[in-house]
Each structure stands twice: as C-alpha cells, then as structure tokens.
Amino acid sequence: MFNAIVINKDEQGYRAGLTAVDEQQLPAGDVTVKVLASTLNYKDALAISGKSPVVRTFPMVPGIDLVGEVLHSDSVRFQSGDKVLLNGFGVGENHWGGLAEKARLNSAWLLPLPAAFTPEQAMAIGTAGYTAMLSILALQKHGITAEHGEILVTGANGGVGSYAVRLLSKLGYTVVACTGRPNESDYLKQLGAAEILPREQLSAAGKPLQKERWAGVIDCVGSHTLANACASTRYGGAVAACGLAQGMDFPVTVAPFILRGVTLYGIDSVMRPLADRSKAWQHLSELLQPADVDQIASVISLEQVVATATRLLQGDIRGRVIVKI
CATH class of the missing domain: 3.90.180.10 (Medium-chain alcohol dehydrogenases, catalytic domain)
Structure with missing residues (x-):
C-alpha cells in the first residue's frame, strides 16, 4: 500500500x-x-x-x-x-x-x-521552468537578442512567469513583468524585472494595433492580454504563448501579423519530444543556481x-x- x-x-x-x-x-x-x-x-x-x-x-x-x-x-x-x-x-x-x-x-x-539538481530543486523548476525555457528558446530561435529591446512577461507571479523573468534576466534581457499583484513587485524585481506593469493595462479589450514596444513576449495568460501583447509587439518581433490563466479565447485581428510581421509561437510542453526536453533541461542546468x-x-x-x-x-x-x- x-x-x-x-x-x-x-x-x-x-x-x-x-x-x-x-x-x-x-x-x-x-x-x-x-x-x-x-x-x-x-x-x-x-x-x-x-x-x-x-x-x-x-x-x-x-x-x-x-x-x-x-x-x-x-x-x-x-x-x-x-x-x-x-x-x-x-x-x-x-x-x-x-x-x-x-x-x-x-x-x-x-x-x-540532471546532475546539477536535487529532486526537490528539479521539481521547484518542473514544468513551469521547463516551459519558460522552451519559450525563451523560441524567441532566441527567432533571432531576438538582448539588444533588440524589452521582453514582456505576462502572468509574471506564476510559476512559468517567475522563471521566465529570472531566466531572461540571467541572459541579459530587459524584462517588463506584467502582474495583477502589485504587492509582489519587490519579488519580481528581485527576480530581475526592470519594470512592473499592472495587469489592467493589458487585460481589457484594446485596439487592433497599438504603439510598438516589445521585442518579444512570453505570455502565460491568453485572452485579451495575449491580443494586446501581439498588438504592441514591434515589427518583426515574436510572441511565445504558453498559458491561459485569463482564458482560452484570443480576440485579436490579423493586423499585427500581416502589417508588422509579428510571429506567434505556440509552446506545448506536454508532448514535446525528448530531444527538445533534454535541450531545455541542459540550458536550465547551466543557468540556474x-x-x-x-x-x-x-x-x-x-x-x-x-x-x-x-x-x-x-x-x-x-x-x-x-x-x-
């Protein structure tokens, strides 16, 4: 038993x-x-x-x-x-x-x-850290470097968001963390966020195209937040969508994709091949202490x-x- x-x-x-x-x-x-x-x-x-x-x-x-x-x-x-x-x-x-x-x-x-981690440390990372790393690898494959500009992370207080902020910061990116818990701002800044963005600025319906700001985005939220993130991503930028905390809907137009050449990457962590998993965990082993x-x-x-x-x-x-x- x-x-x-x-x-x-x-x-x-x-x-x-x-x-x-x-x-x-x-x-x-x-x-x-x-x-x-x-x-x-x-x-x-x-x-x-x-x-x-x-x-x-x-x-x-x-x-x-x-x-x-x-x-x-x-x-x-x-x-x-x-x-x-x-x-x-x-x-x-x-x-x-x-x-x-x-x-x-x-x-x-x-x-x-991985030899770098105890069982508890590997589970502290878990699917959340592994998904964050897959999202970052997608942005890097797209060619987005730290010199390209700010990276937005939505749902930043969650597991995926927290690791995305920390990993991006360690890689030298300027990270803007979007959260609905402003009382956790100090926590996010300790992880490496350069700026805290209130959730309300992204969570309601917005214009199809907005002022260009983000070189890249890791979105853990979905719904209007993801739509607004795409609408404000800079020309040729990329958005990695890996969560649905706000909802599964995606109320967006094609404008960011056909007028600004924005690319949307879907990040699946569940059925990812072992080779991709090994690569992600190797990077995690090298980056995290x-x-x-x-x-x-x-x-x-x-x-x-x-x-x-x-x-x-x-x-x-x-x-x-x-x-x-």
Missing part, C-alpha cells in the same frame, strides 16, 4: 483526497518508481478542483511532474536506483501521476535527473496538496510549489 492524492467521479460526485492505494492498482508501464518529489501546478489544481475537464479517466492520481528513484525497470534505458525526471506526456490527466508515493510509467516519457530555485519555490507535504490547490486557483500562491514525498 502507498499514499496518493486520488480523484474520483461517480454517483457521489467529483472529489479528491489523500487515499491509501494498493500497488496492484498502478497502471501499466515498464518502469516503477518511488516518487521523491512532485509539484502542484495550475493544471493539477484544476484537476483536483474539477473546475476544468483536465482528467480524462477515473480514478486518477494527479501530478504532471515528478522525480523518482527506479524500483523496477523492464527498459534498457534505466536500472534500479536511477533517478528519473518526468514532465507532462498526459501523466496526471489520463495516466496516474506524481502526487503519490509510487508511480508506474512508460520509460519513453522519462529523462535522467540553487539560490534561484529557492527564491521561486515553497515546500508542502502530500497531506497539504488539496487545500493548497484551492489557494493556487484563488491566486494566493506565488512561484512554485514543491510537494516533498
């Missing part, structure tokens, strides 16, 4: 809680791990609350991130005792995830844990997950939440 956060949906309704689970209930997979650390992401909180149809099958163990120690492997890629890292691949949505003491997984989803990670993360136990998920959806959590198993 082992403990896990289990989500159920049946005649009794939708519910999530800490539950004792028999190991025989673990889903199919060629690698079984002892989970050392996981995270609580926005998507996990949506799954736990039932406020969005994240979970596909029930019962489900949420948790889109984990670091584990291999207990048993039928894969030639891994042996017992290896430390492995997982982000996404539908885990926590349609395959049992990391908010548990044990997990059984497909070896094709796993990377070796323990102090960077500690500044962005807080730690909770498995028992605290459900209550913390509610606070996360209410916008009361900044940065990253590590779940130490």
